[in-house]
Amino acid sequence: MRPYYDPIAYDARAQGVPGDVEFFLSLAQEAHAACQAVLELACGTGRVSIPIAQAGVRVVGLDQSAAMLGRAREKSAGLENARWVEGDMREFELPERFGLVFIPYRSFQHLLTVADQLSCLRCIHRHLVPGGRLALDIFNPDIVAIGQWLTVKKGGLQRRGDIYKVVSGREAVGWEARAYRTAAQEAETTFVDEELDDEGAVISRVYRNLKLRYLFRFEMEHLLARAGFEVEALYGDCFRAPFQDTSPEMVWVARRPAQPPTSS
Numbered sequence: 001m002r003p004y005y006d007p008i009a010y011d012a013r014a015q016g017v018p019g020d021v022e023f024f025l026s027l028a029q030e031a032h033a034a035c036q037a038v039l040e041l042a043c044g045t046g047r048v049s050i051p052i053a054q055a056g057v058r059v060v061g062l063d064q065s066a067a068m069l070g071r072a073r074e075k076s077a078g079l080e081n082a083r084w085v086e087g088d089m090r091e092f093e094l095p096e097r098f099g100l101v102f103i104p105y106r107s108f109q110h111l112l113t114v115a116d117q118l119s120c121l122r123c124i125h126r127h128l129v130p131g132g133r134l135a136l137d138i139f140n141p142d143i144v145a146i147g148q149w150l151t152v153k154k155g156g157l158q159r160r161g162d163i164y165k166v167v168s169g170r171e172a173v174g175w176e177a178r179a180y181r182t183a184a185q186e187a188e189t190t191f192v193d194e195e196l197d198d199e200g201a202v203i204s205r206v207y208r209n210l211k212l213r214y215l216f217r218f219e220m221e222h223l224l225a226r227a228g229f230e231v232e233a234l235y236g237d238c239f240r241a242p243f244q245d246t247s248p249e250m251v252w253v254a255r256r257p258a259q260p261p262t263s264s
Contacts, residue, residue: 007045007071008167009193009208013174016047016105017137017249019238024102025052027135027253032057036099036129041089041120042107046072046082053082060096062087090119097129103136109212112186114223117213121227131258134229137238137251141214146187149178157192170203171196187212217243217250229254 025048028038032055040049043061045068053059053076062085063069069084076082085094089103090111101124111117124134160174175192188211195204215223217234224231231254233240236247243250 007067020104021048021051023238024048027100028052028057031099038100039098041103044068046075048104050076053079064088090116100133106138108136109138112213125228125256128256132256134254137249140247140250146180149180185214187214224254
């Protein structure tokens with residue numbers, strides 16, 4: 001079983017959610033207009049941070065994987081306004097304070113306990129300027145799909161997208177299997193990538209594992225409040241559609257209050 005976040009495999013397969021680069025870029029440009037830098041947590045290979053830096057925004061990317069950061073440095077060579085830091089988003093200390101901290105592509109869901117979630121949010125709060133924003137997206141749990149994977153799909157594999165090219169230049173096909181643990185609100189996905197020869201026969205098979213914690217709307221709202229944030233907006237996707245029952249994502253924008261709360 002290979003790590004899910006292999007840098008080359010990540011760049012080939014992890015395309016984010018529709019519209020996410022443009023969404024986070026627009027928020028970053030608003031911070032930049034106020035002469036504020038921005039911080040991406042779980043930045044990976046720089047899929048989102050590099051376009052933001054290319055737009056002239058000062059950006060810091062933090063990730064716990066040295067390999068992913070190495071790839072980000074390669075891809076951002078020559079961009080003096082992009083800086084990469086190895087660290088844990090649950091607890092980090094940087095000298096700057098930021099106008100925006102953002103966590104794209106459901107990376108907040110790697111935090112599997114409430115203690116870790118709150119530690120991350122409170123650390124973000126400390127690193128924001130007063131009035132600064134936090135933006136993140138998580139998937140909206142699909143109760144029907146969860147029920148299917150707990151019953152009729154349990155133990156099975158499901159085709160994942162179209163045939164694609166891998167690093168070798170050969171074609172490959174992807175599969176996935178999901179296991180849900182509802183008491184812990186955990187979703188564990190096993191990804192299977194099958195590399196094909198010219199005749200379409202499988203010549204190699206790679207397994208990768210990914211575990212996420214899924215959250216519901218008011219649970220996330222409560223976490224933000226406990227960490228001292230005020231919710232500014234909740235969207236159903238990165239195109240700012242209203243959040244509805246069938247929305248694929250929960251895209252949150254929250255603020256550190258400009259003034260500390262007054263005691264009553």
